[in-house]
Amino acid sequence: NIAKTWPLVFKGLNAVGLASRESCAAAIGTLAIETASTFLPVEEAYWLSPMARMAYYADTSKHAYYGSYWGRGLIQLTLESNYRKYSELLEIDLLGFPELALNLGVSVKIFVEYWKQRDIASVADLHDWREVRRRVQGADAGLNRLIQITEDLLRL
Numbered sequence: 001n002i003a004k005t006w007p008l009v010f011k012g013l014n015a016v017g018l019a020s021r022e023s024c025a026a027a028i029g030t031l032a033i034e035t036a037s038t039f040l041p042v043e044e045a046y047w048l049s050p051m052a053r054m055a056y057y058a059d060t061s062k063h064a065y066y067g068s069y070w071g072r073g074l075i076q077l078t079l080e081s082n083y084r085k086y087s088e089l090l091e092i093d094l095l096g097f098p099e100l101a102l103n104l105g106v107s108v109k110i111f112v113e114y115w116k117q118r119d120i121a122s123v124a125d126l127h128d129w130r131e132v133r134r135r136v137q138g139a140d141a142g143l144n145r146l147i148q149i150t151e152d153l154l155r156l
Helices: 002-015 021-034 050-058 080-090 098-102 104-117 120-125 129-137 143-155
Strands: none
Touching: 002 021, 002 104, 021 104, 021 120, 021 129, 021 143, 080 104, 098 104, 104 120, 120 129, 129 143
16 A cells, blocks of 8 residues: 555655755654554544444534544545535545545545645754644654654665
């Protein structure tokens, strides 16, 4: 799946000037974390059946209200506000059809635009992996894995 997905992501990052060696290493690490190592667009809580997933996201005692806008894609786009933002930026109706974030081509566009909007390449270039993770995930879940992957790649 890496051979299928990475060339598309690299091409997108390169097209917007965000394909430094460090940014690419951080992007690969992020892809591994965000896709549960599948390197394909996935739904958050992919291990649940569709009915169980709906019930899980309806239970706001454990998380924010997601409605139909739970994590999807290569970078786990979540919340209606983000689906709206990327719908407008990419001119794709993600609000009406949130499952489009699971389409590889669409998901690559979201990933690249997210990387650009959050200025993730600049902190990757500084080897600030904690900030890379914060800008992607909002905290540092997966940070140790990101550090391992990026540092291993940069040693190659």
